[in-house]
Amino acid sequence: MQPEVVDQYDVVIVGGGLVGASLVVALAPLNLRVALIEASTPPQTGPSWDERCIAINDGSHRIFESLGVWPALLSEASPITSTHISERGRFGVARFAAVDVGLPALGYNIPFRHIGQTLWQAAQKTAARLICPARLQAMEQSADAVQLLLDSGEKISTRLVVAADGAQSAVRKLLGITAQTQDYKQSAIVTAIRVTRPHGGVAYERFTPGGPIAVLPKPDNACSLVWTVPSDHVEAMLAWSDAEFLKQAYETFGERLGNFKEIGRRNAYPLTQVMSAQLTAPRVIFAGNAAQSLHPVAAQGFNLGLRDVATVADVLATAADPGSAETLAEYERRRSDDRERVSGFTDRLVRTFSNRVPGLRGLRHLGLLALDLTPPLKDAVMRQNLGLGGLPSKFARE
Structure with missing residues (x-):
């Protein structure tokens, strides 16, 4: 005998991570x-100097300002x-500065933990029902509703239904x-380092044949380090001593931040691009990593x-029926171009700067120089990196 429907909603979000x-x-x-349906109770861990961070753009x-959570995140x-942005062994460099576009910052590097806890606390203050921990077991679509079995x-x-349940979306x-x-x-080895020269709020991305190494500002002369390497190198690199890892990272990155003198916990994550074949299905929208993981x-x-x-x-603010075909078509219309542009941009970057074809290094070098010296091209890339490339939303007015 089927369980009876006990609650009816306009919107059910599956996945209570940062997007959900x-x-x-x-x-x-x-x-x-x-x-909201979320499988895991959010962990209540405290801050640590070496915790994983996320870089958000302007x-x-x-958007976070419009949601009212920015004051808490800013702390x-x-x-x-x-x-x-540079390439190891070449002189071409592309630089972008907040002062050039009249902003106090191009973006912010924020602990993943802090964003998650802040958003969850804000969600708990809404009228939404947070069903946690719970897992989705089955779905049944009809013309005017979706039945969900937990x-x-x-x-x-x-x-x-809004699917915000990650790259392996249930x-x-x-x-x-x-x-x-x-x-x-490739895999990303993620950690934190302390440096001997002040970072001054600069985020570095340095391309190497094995993948980019990114160093982003944290408080107290600490930095997030994201080192992308061939996956078959990861096991050996994680086995290095702290001193050996710091030495190799320093030699790969260079001298711009002085010496690397302390390192935190190291974790590795395999890197793939996962693109859902559809942004919508009948009465379903895909968002975040469930739509595209980059x-x-x-x-x-x-x-x-x-x-x-x-x-x-x-x-949804103007939709008579949240799950109507017209609502889904409007979401898809507004998200498709931004999605394709950004996913294509990241994919081309990976392929271009990881390619060892003879002669391509020189072209990459010239490309970085052109990017730095050609205002229209630089402005277009700056706009993309600031997160202003999509159709405008009332949550992110320019």
Whole structure:
């Protein structure tokens, strides 16, 4: 015997990570019945100097301001006042500075923990029902609703499902929707370092044949370090002593920040691009990593997902039926170009700067010089990196 439907909602969000929790907060001002399904209770860990961070751009900063969570996030945010992009062994450099566009910062480097805790606390203050811990077991679509069965046996009904449940989306799999996966055969080793020269708010991205090494500002002369390397090198690199790892990272990065004198915990993450074959399905929207999971080069992934959130909220603000075909088509229309542009941009960066074809290094060198010296090209890339490339949202007005 099927469990009875006990609750009905306008919107059910599957996945309570950064994107899902952001959407709960974004929908709070609307007259909608909202529920969130999240499998894991958010951990209540405290801060540490070497914790993992996420770089958000100015567009994301504006969205967080509109959501009312920016004052809380700012307490642990390190401003990125400029970026410095180079290639190991070449002189070509591209520089971008906040002062050039009249901003206090191009973006901010913020602990993942702090963003998650801040958004979850904000979500708990809304009228939304947070069903946690709970897992989605089955879905059944009809013309005017979606029935969701949870692992507790509870069955709920909603007019719209927003899948924000990550690159291996359970919603996508339950619906039989495919995803294109590109395995870069690279992994990101993520840690933190202390440096002997003040970083001055500069974020560095240095391309090497094995992959980029990124160094981003943290408080107290500490920096986030994201070192992309061939996956078959990871095991050996994680086995290095701290001194050996610091030595190799310093030699790869260079002298701009002085010596690397202390290192935190190291974790490795395999890198793939996962693109859902569809942005929508009947009465379903995909957002964040459930729609597209990108290589971390240029730190575009979460910022793109937050623009998904802003667009969902924008579209639902005027929708008579949250899950209607017209609502889904409008979301897809507003997100498709931004999604394709950013995913293509990150993919080309990885392929171009990891390619060892003879003669290509010289072209990359000239490309970095041209980027730094050609104002229209530099402005276009700056706009993209600030997160202003998509259709405008009321959550991120220019």
